[in-house]
Amino acid sequence: MMTERYTLHEDPRSGNCYKIKLTAALLGIRLETRQYDIMAGETRTPEFLANVNRNGRIPVLQIEEGEQTRFLPESNAACWYLASVSALIPEGKFAQADMLRWMFFEQYNHEPNVATLRFWLRFVGEGNLSEQQKQMLPAKRAAGIDALNVMEEHLKSARWMAGGAVTLADIALFPYTHVAEEGGFGLDDYPAIKDWIGQMQSLPGFIPMD
Amino acid sequence: MMTERYTLHEDPRSGNCYKIKLTAALLGIRLETRQYDIMAGETRTPEFLANVNRNGRIPVLQIEEGEQTRFLPESNAACWYLASVSALIPEGKFAQADMLRWMFFEQYNHEPNVATLRFWLRFVGEGNLSEQQKQMLPAKRAAGIDALNVMEEHLKSARWMAGGAVTLADIALFPYTHVAEEGGFGLDDYPAIKDWIGQMQSLPGFIPMD
Known part of the structure; x- marks a missing residue:
């Protein structure tokens, strides 16, 4: 090859x-x-x-x-x-599907809320938002909190998001979760998420976001 | 087993x-x-x-x-x-990732626009929408058209969404595309999508949506 x-x-x-x-x-x-x-x-x-x-x-x-x-x-x-063909994708059929489950959750429930608020508040600036964007803030705030709550509940009883070891599910959810505070989502109410962020940052080979 | x-x-x-x-x-x-x-x-x-x-x-x-x-x-x-382990998931590494690409596209770009407008217009009813939902209609309309355009451009030169045969990418995109008109997205401008819908409906074992 x-x-x-x-x-x-x-x-x-x-x-x-x-x-x-x-x-x-x-x-x-x-x-x-x-x-x-x-x-x-x-x-x-x-x-x-x-x-x-x-x-x-x-x-x-x-x-x-x-x-x-x-x-x-x-x-x-x-x-x-x-x-592909690395330990970041589990081999078990259920674990693999469950990993993808969290990756779809990330794109549907997490990113459009947690990441969008970070983009709007940190990069666009609240004063520069359109009226429509301003009106969407409360719903996106609530949906972002829902997504973080779902993660927190899961991580209270599991060390990783899927399959019992670090996988792409963790990698997909880590970027916008660990900077959620830039979108106004305080992480103090999420101790399990904070522990998980620490685990991610301790992985061999870990690199921080620019 | x-x-x-x-x-x-x-x-x-x-x-x-x-x-x-x-x-x-x-x-x-x-x-x-x-x-x-x-x-x-x-x-x-x-x-x-x-x-x-x-x-x-x-x-x-x-x-x-x-x-x-x-x-x-x-x-x-x-x-x-x-x-898993069926022909609906291609074996090739690129084809498999490309199939997932369209499945993530479906959840991020297609479903929140094409499916949400169908839900709002057919099941909630335009008169029952909140002010905020009404204000989001034009942006969701435009984003839904963008998603359909991306599919149309792809299907002009490919019979299926990924990997050269029917896969989960087609199955993921079919449901809300084939009823897009219920959300006000006319399909007459999308001849390649219409052909693809016909191919899907001709698959052995195909069942219609309830």
Whole structure:
């Protein structure tokens, strides 16, 4: 098998991009990066849409093998690709599905609330939000708290999110959870989450978010 | 290996529940069902939260094997479980990750827009929407159109969403796409999507949504 080369199309402020870099770091995989400013629309240019991702989003993992170049959007799918046949994906059928369960939960229940509030409050700025965004704040706040509560309840009786060891479920949920306070979600009410964050930060090969 | 018994906790109006029933039908797997009315809050009871899914959502796949009972929330994770070691999950490493890419796209870009507008317009009723929901209509409309455009562009040059054959990516995207008109998304501008819908409906074992 030829050696593959990986380039991550990313914005370093994005927790979704960090997931992939953390997966690569824990597995000792080398990643090149190409950086875009999402606030300046750099992922909505005709060139980006035509060549990298017609969905206009980062991260995208570019995979080169010999003459072949392929692009893989969606952070959790890119993590899956890099972690294939590694201990970060459990082998058991239920454990594997349960890991994916938390990765879908992350994209549906956690990211649109916990990450969006961080983006709005830290990067856009509360004073710059549209009226519509301001009106959505309470519902997103409540849904983000619900998501953190679900994680806390799970982690009260389990050391990791799925399968009894660190997996992609933990890697998917870690980035936006550990900076949830930047979106106004205090973590003092979540002691099990705080312990889990400490476990993540102690993993061999761990790298922090930029 | 002992035989597993499956019970799907569902609301028959939900496309997310239909995904799992369609997966089971295509694979010839028998599913019992237990039905809930999400509009009446039946998935938010203390009993449901304690025993079935503390996230208060359906679908949940209940898996019984001998004395052991396990619960698997998240529609796409349940599909993955049922389809493990079947042709609905491609074997190739890239194809598998690319299939998951579309399943994450479905939960992040497609479902919150295409499915939510269907829910609001068909089941809640436009006159019963809150002011906030009414104000979100244009943005959800635009994001739903974006998601359908991404699918259409892909399907112009590919018969299936990932891996060159029908996979869980198609099953995940089919339910809310084929009833998108109930959310006000006319499909006449999407001939490739319409062809793909026809292919899905022609699969051996196909069952329609209730």
